[in-house]
Amino acid sequence: AQSVTQPDIHITVSEGASLELRCNYSYGATPYLFWYVQSPGQGLQLLLKYFSGDTLVQGIKGFEAEFKRSQSSFNLRKPSVHWSDAAEYFCAVGAYGGSQGNLIFGKGTKLSVKP
Amino acid sequence: KAGVTQTPRYLIKTRGQQVTLSCSPISGHRSVSWYQQTPGQGLQFLFEYFSETQRNKGNFPGRFSGRQFSNSRSEMNVSTLELGDSALYLCASSEGSGNTIYFGEGSWLTVV
Numbered sequence: 001a002q003s004v005t006q007p008d009i010h011i012t013v014s015e016g017a018s019l020e021l022r023c024n025y026s027y028g029a030t031p032y033l034f035w036y037v038q039s040p041g042q043g044l045q046l047l048l049k050y051f052s053g054d055t056l057v058q059g060i061k062g063f064e065a066e067f068k069r070s071q072s073s074f075n076l077r078k079p080s081v082h083w084s085d086a087a088e089y090f091c092a093v094g095a096y097g098g099s100q101g102n103l104i105f106g107k108g109t110k111l112s113v114k115p
Numbered sequence: 116k117a118g119v120t121q122t123p124r125y126l127i128k129t130r131g132q133q134v135t136l137s138c139s140p141i142s143g144h145r146s147v148s149w150y151q152q153t154p155g156q157g158l159q160f161l162f163e164y165f166s167e168t169q170r171n172k173g174n175f176p177g178r179f180s181g182r183q184f185s186n187s188r189s190e191m192n193v194s195t196l197e198l199g200d201s202a203l204y205l206c207a208s209s210e211g212s213g214n215t216i217y218f219g220e221g222s223w224l225t226v227v
Binding site: 042049102103107108 | 160163171173207215216221
């Protein structure tokens, strides 16, 4: 079955510390992979996406993610976290070349930032 | 370019009523999809429309329906509302296959 797993429900990091949010997927076809961020009461904002090519992708707000096919992972990283990064982060997978509207989301990781 | 616009942002309905939510996609985007977000189930795909045709449907009862107009605007309807339908309903749009999907701010539905 197709699925996305974000093992960490809640992570707390200190401001200025590095961050890695984990994402593992199970998908039969070649995947499109996304990371979205959601602030309380808001919609989803796209941080970055992987379609093909270079497996290390850069996104907005200083985020990057690395696609590792052998590990079925697409972990999100940031070298230095800012207090404004506190939000919920969602990893999602979609079908390459297929219907683009049907994304499968992980349950999300809530990030708290300590001053 | 304006983003995905959803109306209304907040609404309260009574059990048994029906509700219609509206979504205006980004200009030029022909694909519109809908998602339901709840604390328990997370983000779940409802359906996708492309050029006025439903292209994909999630695992929701027939009370949930949608449509897309010739200008790509979309509406979703939920009939015979249940308490469990209380959720954030998110609309997303894209140019089509192989393109980034952008989300709106969502419509918060509370069923009492």
